[in-house]
Amino acid sequence: MSRDSARGYCQYNICRGERNYSCFSSPDFYSSLGLEDFLSVGDTSGAEEDTDLAILYGTLRGSVVGLRYYTGIVNNNEMVALQREPNNPYDKNAVKVNNVNGDQVGHIKKELAAALAGIMDNKLALIEGVVPYGAKNAFTMPVQMSFWGREENKEAVLDQLKRHGFKLAPPLKVGSECGFGSKWISGRAGPSYSAPVHAAVQLTTEQLKSEFDKLFEDLKEDDKTCEMEGAEAVGTPLLPHQKQALAWMVSRENSNDLPPFWEERSNFYYNILTNFAEKKRPKNVLGGILADDMGLGKTLTTIALILTNFQDSKPLPVEKITSDKFYELMEVVKLTNVFFNLPTTSASSYNCFMSIIHLAALENFQTTVVSYLQYQVTTYGPSSHLGGEVKRNPNSNCFCYDQFEQHIHQDFRVNIYVYYGSDRSKDPSVLSEQDIVLTTYNILATDYGVSDSPLHKVRWLRIVLDEGHTIRNPNAQQTKAALNLEGHRRWVLTGTPIQNSVKDLWSLISFLKLKPFTDREWWHRTIQRPVTMGAPGGLGRLQSLIRSITLRRTKTSKVKGKPILELPERKVLIQHVTLTEEERQIYQSVKKEGKAAISRFFSEGTVLAHYADILGVLLRLRQLCCHPHLCINASSSFSADNKTSEELPETLVSKMKLVLSSGSDEECAVCLESLTLPVITRCAHVFCKPCIFEVIRSEQPNAKCPLCRNELRVEHLVECPLEEEIDSSNGKKSDREWISSSKINALMHALVELRRDNPTAKCLVVSQFTTFLSLIENPLKESGFAFTRLDGSMAQKKRVEAIHCFQSSQAGSPTVMLLSLKAGGVGLNLTAASRVFLMDPAWNPAAEDQCFDRCHRLGQEHNVVITKFIVKDSVEENMLKIQNKKRELAAGAFATKKPSASEVKQTKINEIKALIDL
DNA sequence: ACCGCCGGGTGCC
DNA sequence: ACCGCCGGGTGCC
Known part of the structure; x- marks a missing residue:
């Protein structure tokens, strides 16, 4: 059956909705750059920056x-x-x-207000209050205030108070709110003036992290070990741990429990953290956080949940297609088409009809919006300039859709719809006729504030944020948009619920709409500060909160005494390749030239200023290791280089662009990961867009490039789509006559041998350079291999086809897939392959591992053998050494601090030296 | 008395 | 507010 409906709305409008950034003179400027996600534009809740550093004044x-003029009431100690x-x-x-x-x-x-106003407006301190007694007074009541701020502001605060005739009592007493001690368990967190604040030692990042891990590890075999079978419509058999997750999710959705930290007391509902009470029963979230490790099947479990728990553990009423039913349906299709005056032949009319059945079955309920970041290709400007007209890649949602289809039994019909943003020309009710609507955060955010956005009008039965940890910036439009969707069943799927600190959890909790944590102040006072200050009981609170709404298993968790995942073995072999004489000659001449230039940069002290040039040299060498034709402009830019070390920024930036567009998996010097959304600075350094914006935000107004300390300005940033996002013109490969290379020979030798030993074995041939993949197509054809290809430039439909084709076990199905290193998302499933040939090493070993995981994952039945081709005596060998260092670092330093900017800089310089044998 | 004192009106910011 | 404060009424002992 055709799934044309999945294409959904195709137009993508940029509508910013109404926002009131009164503090900023030019909100349009920021939002046109998408900057509001990174700068705290219009954020009025200041002082919370770096709250971790706050001390009690x-x-x-x-x-x-x-x-008497207001309705808000409080309790004593509230x-x-x-x-x-x-x-x-x-x-x-x-x-x-x-x-x-x-x-x-x-x-x-x-x-008093006259004294406080200045302190608050200048964000010198955070002032928090508790009403110790007199809550029932008619006219006035006392309030005990605590002043929190950074050490360096203390004097200013004390001074300001003094000028108004106030003096702080020394911080010997600790207000009730931190609940230092375990009294929060018994409720009645009355003011406790006993524990000296000095006992509250701040935990180091390492300590915190290991404490967080304990939060989840401590989970005993408790209530989360019940299993539940998925509905018939779930097409993939569930593993025991997935059945447990399903049972837990269903029980969460059908639960009638009070949210954590609430108790019922004589017709009132008390929050034992804040001492707030109200008559109305607080709503619990009918959902939570599914925080299983990557690869344990969060998405599958969620699909099972959608199909299994529609109402009271009854499955979603989806049509089962039997043969006579099918006939019956076709009859109605005709009728429907007459009724709606649709062309009878088109596939879309069939979809339209399907929608109508489900609308009837669902009555007023809309179902699930799943926000997919995992599979998202984010918006980018066609001109590659920030602030240019933003355009969406219309083909970005294939895998999520594919995954949904693949896990739903083929005999069942479920309406799945990919929503690409609001389009006034279409009837918005389309969404409410769907069973499942898939969309991305960016679309969610873009639609937010659009007055007739169907996404924000529908009352959803269930809202699932996949890769939910990306909702980390509380000021991001995406977060606000997600928060504002209406629906009571709310889920966050994430493999990394905590990346850096407790702070990471807030946005997730806030999305879940757990009272009172949606407001950052209460989260901060009741959970975050007690935890980061190391207050006894703080972690206990966090733990009981997390446990009640989170399920997390790691790859090493056990179910009924057995390991949760029993993946087949995985071996990595390194196959050395020796270049031919000619190849070596070209390589050496380019190396010699590059080395000379780079050593000149070293002696001039301009290494970082020539970063783009250096990456360019390294890139050419890496390409030459693969195939001489990869190196398009082998004629170096240095040869006729008579200018000084000062190059025009434009030249450097375009050099950097060239490097990125080759497909090379470069790194961001801020996060040290592979680049996501690369942007190039005027000084020709490249970072992830979110990373560099964070730098600009935190260092404003005078931000400097983390690598070279040059001036950093948003207007100068140039966005550069990754190779796979560009419609790479595959057409112009036939310029030159095809020749082989040592690496291609080595690959072909291995492939032929493999075919001889095991004709049905499938393998992935992976490279960063799509042009290299194209070059490999030739000998594959000549040797009669059936192959398919997956790279970022392919249209969505083609990708799906390629994956289906490759995963098929039918005779004659392709045995080789040419795969670009970064193609596809984390969810990509290529388990049909049991061999991987990595044609060229990446800077970032994690990027390679992630690629291997596409076949070495759930569903893999064979041992996986990975072969890395490495050219002897080349930059590739040096890359391996650097990779190994990084691996050691990553393994040994689970919780070590992020390296400082200067450390990163030095490391980079050392790497360059090592790479070019200096 | 350009004061004190009395007692009614009144009440956040 | 069973307060403070304000401002009008008032005025020897």
Whole structure:
């Protein structure tokens, strides 16, 4: 059956919706660059930057006045929030007092407010309040305030208070909110003035991380070990741990429990962290975080959930197609088509009809929107300039769609729809007729604020964020958009719930709409600070919160005493290749020239200024190791180089572009990972867009390039799509007559041998350079191999075809797949292959591993053998050495600190030396 | 009395 | 608010 409906809306409008960035003069400028995701534009909740560094300056007793004018009520010992109200017509210093629910309780008395206003406006301190007693007073009540801030601001704060005649009590007492001690368990976290704050030693990153890991490791065989069978429509048999996850997810969705930290007490619901109480029963999230390691089948489990738990553990009513049913359906198709006046022959009319059945079956319920980052190709500008007109790659959603289809039993019909953004010309009700709507965060964000966006109008039955950890920036439009979707069953799928710190969890929790954590202040006061300050009980809180909403298994977890995954063995062999005389000659001459240039840069001290040139040299050498024809502009740019070391930025930037467009998997010097969304600086260094924007944000207004300390400005950044996102013109490969290379010979020899020993064995041939893959096609044809190809430049439909074709076990199906290193997403499944030939090494060993995991994963039945071809006495051997160093570093230093900018710089320089044998 | 004192009106910011 | 503060009424002992 055709799945044309999956194509969905094709137009992609950039609509920013209405945002009010009153603090910034030119919001359009920022949003046109997509910058609001990275700079805290319009963020009014300042001071929370670097909250980890905050210390307690002291406390002060004040009063809340005007109680009778407001509806917000508090309990004794309840936390309150202080909020500046600069536009109050009676007093520009006004400070509002709100309860945990956000309802105003009153105002800070004006004399005090006059002292606080400056502190708050200049973000010198975070002021937090607790009402110790007198909560039932009619006119005023006391408030105990704690002042938190960075050491260097302490004097200024004390000074400001002094000028208004206030003095902080020394921080000997600790307010109730941190609950230092374990009293939060018993509730009634009354003010405890016993524990000295000095006992609250900050945990190091390492300590924290290992504590987090314990959060999950400690999970005993508890309530999460029940198993549940998937509905009939689930097409893939579930493994025991997936059945456990399914049972847990279903029970979460059907649960009637109170959310964590809430208790019912005499007709009231109490939050034992904040002491907030209300009559209304707080909503629990009918969902949570599925945090299994990559490769354990989170997506499959979620598909099973969608099909299995529609209402009260009943499956989603999807049509089962039997033969007579099919006939019956065809009859209705005709009728429907008449009714809707649709052309009877087209596939789309069939889809339209399918939608109608499900609408009837679903009544008013819409079902699930799954936000897919895992498979997303993010928007990029066609002109490669930031701020240029943003265009979407229309072919970016194949794999998620494919994966959904592949796990749903073919006898069942489920409407799956890929949503590409709002389009006014289409009827928005299309979405509500679907069983499953797939989209990406960016589309979600783009649609957010579009007044007639169907995504944000539909009441979803279930909202799933795949790769949910990417929602980490609380100010990002994506986060806000995800948060605003309506629907009670909410799930986050992520293999890395915590990457750096507890902070990472907040956005996930916030998405789940767990009261009161949606507001950062309460999260921070009740969970994050107690944990990072090492307050006893802090981790306990975090643990009980996480445990109640998260399921996490790692690859080493066990189910009923057995390892969760029993993957076949995986071996990595290195096959050395010797270049022919001619190849060696070309290689050596390019190397000699490059080495001379690079040593000149070293002696001039301009290595980093010539980063693009150096990467260019290294790239040419790497290409020459593969095939002489890869090196398009082998004639070096140095040969006639009579200019000084100062090159025009434009030249350097275009050199860098050239390197990136070759397909080379370069690294970002900020995150040290493979580049995602590369942007080139004016000084011709390349970073991930999010990474460099974070640098700019944190160093503004005078940000400097992490590598060379040159001026860094957003306007100068040039976005550079990765090779696989460009429609690479495969056409012009026949310029030259085809010749072989040592590496190709080595590959072909191995392939022929493999075919002789095992004619049905399938293998992946992987390279970073798609032109190299094209060159390999020739001998494959000549030797009669059936092969297919998957690279980033291919249209979506072709990709799906290639994967299906390759995964097929039919006789005559391709045994070789030419695969570009970075093609496809993490979810790509190529388990049909049991051999991998890696034609060229990558800088980043993790990028290689990730590629190997596409076949060495769940579903692989054979031992996997990986062969890396490495040219002897070449840059490739040096690359291996560097790779090994990185591996050691990564393995030994699980929790070591991120290297500093200067360390990164030095490492890079050392690497360059090592690579070119200097 | 351009004061003190009294007692009613009144009440956040 | 069973307060403070304000401002009008008032005024020997």
